[in-house]
Every structure is written in C-alpha cells, then in structure tokens.
Amino acid sequence: MEHQPGRGGGPFLARRIAADPEFRRPIELADRLGVPPSQLEGREPAETTVYEYADAPARPWWLRWLPWRRAPRLVRAVTTREPLYTEQDREELLAYAIYREGLCPVCGGALEECTSHEATGIRFKAHRLRCRRRDAVLRAAEELENPRRPEALVWSTTTIRR
Numbered sequence: 001m002e003h004q005p006g007r008g009g010g011p012f013l014a015r016r017i018a019a020d021p022e023f024r025r026p027i028e029l030a031d032r033l034g035v036p037p038s039q040l041e042g043r044e045p046a047e048t049t050v051y052e053y054a055d056a057p058a059r060p061w062w063l064r065w066l067p068w069r070r071a072p073r074l075v076r077a078v079t080t081r082e083p084l085y086t087e088q089d090r091e092e093l094l095a096y097a098i099y100r101e102g103l104c105p106v107c108g109g110a111l112e113e114c115t116s117h118e119a120t121g122i123r124f125k126a127h128r129l130r131c132r133r134r135d136a137v138l139r140a141a142e143e144l145e146n147p148r149r150p151e152a153l154v155w156s157t158t159t160i161r162r
C-alpha cells in the first residue's frame, strides 16, 4: 500500500512541496499534463481478469462408453483494473493545490510573506538583472527615426560570441 498514514496528509505535503523544489517539480509537471504523478514514474494500473467456468455436465449413463471431451463453458470473465490515480497521487495533487493557493497572484512568491505586516513582517530587497538581448532590441528600436507603426515590427537577435 502506497499510503503511509500519520504523515500529516495535505498540510505536511503542501509544506514539503513549498520547501523542496526537487519534490515539487514532478508533481507540478503531472498537474500541468493532467496525469497522475505515479504515471510519470512509469506506473500503469494493473488489470486482472478472472474467468469463471461452469462445471462440466455429468455424462449421461447411456454415453459412458464415449470419450467425454467437452470443453468447460465460460460463464463470465470479470476484469478489474487498479484506479488510475493512487491514493498517493490524490494526496500529492491536493497538496499541490493547497500550495498553489498559498502563492501571491502578483509575484508568485509565498502569499504569507508577500502580505506580511509591513512593520513587523519580513523585509524584501530588490535585485536587478538586465536582459541584454531585449536591451539590444530596444536600443535598435530607439535608433529608428519615426518608424511607421512600430508595433508591427518583428525583431530578432543574433548572438555574437566573443
């Protein structure tokens, strides 16, 4: 059985999902693809078919001398399939949903941190990087004098290695 009781279920898993990107990544991918996480790991639900045969009818006394080669008669075949989503799959996807609900819609950070008290909560320090590829496009756009309908221009860049 894959379910391990006593692990705290959703909230425990949601915390692990938030804290452990390695653990979160396959669950995130499964959620995006709409498949159970266990399927990404290669699990296929097992399928079992049980065949039920009727007892061979008794040979009538007047045919006792004949060889009796009657095939058993198939009465029914019952196929059972393991569920597509395991209990662990459901727990992980539910925990992932809980984790997602706890994200800030503005920046994708932890909502709890983003909305903490300004005076007593955590503080943030901004860092800046510049995308030099985009910067090259914007510079080139600036150099165009009075471009007609600049919104329709399709820009691209080539990479020049040093």
Ligand SMILES: [Zn+2]
Residues within 6 Å of the ligand: 104, 105, 106, 107, 108, 109, 114
């Ligand atoms: Zn935020």
